[in-house]
Amino acid sequence: MKQSKFNFHLLIEALVASALMVFLSFVLNILPFKIELINPIRQELENYNVYDLYYADKKEFQSAVDSNIIIVQVAYDRPAIARQLQEILSLQPAIIGVDVLFDSKKDNQSSNDSLIRIMRDQRICLAYRFVETKNKKLEIQPSLFNSEYLAKFGGFINFDGDSFSVVRSFKPIVSNESVFLNSFALTVFRKFAREDNRKNYFPNKSIWISYMGKPVNFNSFTASEFDYYYHRDFLQRHDNIFANKIILLGYFSKDENSLEDKHFTPFNESTTERGLPDMYGVFVHANIINMLLSGHEIKQLPRVFSYIVAYILSFFLLYFSIWLHQKHRHFNHIIVFVVQIIYMILLVLLFLQIYDWFLIRLYLSPIIVSLVLCVEFLGLYKWLAWRLSRITAYRTIFNEL
Helix, strand or coil: CHHHHHHHHHHHHHHHHHHHHHHHHHHHHHCCCCCCCCHHHHHHHHHCCCCHHHHHHCCCCHHHCCCCEEEEECCCCHHHHHHHHHHHHHCCCCEEEEECCCCCCCCCHHHHHHHHHHHCCCCEEEEECEEECCCCCEEECCCCCCHHHHHHHEEECCCCCCCCCECCEECCEEEECCEEEEEHHHHHHHHHCCHHHCCCCCCCCCEECCCCCCHHHCEEECHHHHHHHHCCCHHHHCCCCCCCCEEEEECCCCCCCCCCCEEECCCCCCCCCCCCCCEEHHHHHHHHHHHHHHCCCCEECCHHHHHHHHHHHHHHHHHHHHHHHHHCCCCCCHHHHHHHHHHHHHHHHHHHHHHHHHCEECCCHHHHHHHHHHHHCHHHHHHHHHHHHHHCCCCCHHHCC
């Protein structure tokens, strides 16, 4: 009977210690300043996301890529681009997304006028970038077209983060006061999709990108390949594979050393250092459009759910650690450390499997930090429990060690 009562107190202590570790995790995650213990963990979590392992291990993507998306490499100059657009339009695509930024001061006026005339076709979606001014206003960067036209018939190509960030998310819509801007991928999708498939999104809210294909998995043509097949009527004779499709016109190169409009993505093979960017912007947009078409969007659980999971998982690890302290006062602490590592590896594999099955994603930072603290800060709980037992009726097994 006594043993059963004592086990009840062991359970209570594990619950209390778990609450302490999760509380510390919460504090460390919201502190604005640097702390030597936790800063390396936080910095690593910012640069490297555990869910990237899912894409590193993914081998087959072809069946997940929508055949309605075709990518064509943009031609080398504006007259060639104008001719290229005319040829693509003659193939009767549903929409052409032009992932190219045109400086209004470049080339002669006749070239610009010809290009502008062609790109006013309602089947063409233009790309632009926006910047946020010092007074928090959204400003579309200058182009061949004015801001009003771009906002109405185009979409922004900004991704979350900076040019060195891994592109894991994007904002479908950004707004400020009365200004609402749609992303390039969302604009292309809405022009192609049926009315009943047009999901609404909250302004300024980021969503995770469910990457569904590498560049090799998409139907793509270099500028020379398209020119070759078009002028030999190959595209027209073979059931016109461009008809009623989404055509994305953008820059990419077969030269692996080319870095223009190239971004870091979860597909990057470098795990310890990012190395070189691995995916051209037009293929990132293709993945976003593919995700919107398929409806396979990632469900991000609220951050509070991560703290609940952290509490539950910390409880099991702490129960084991405190039980070990109870049974073996002078045990080898390497045992707990090894159990902690194995425990965390198995949990990561579990989270990745849940992501693979259901596309459900948790904020892992609170969970990982809590599990690390379970071992590193157990001594802090022992001291607090001992002090608490001296001034209150709180019972702790550490009084008996």
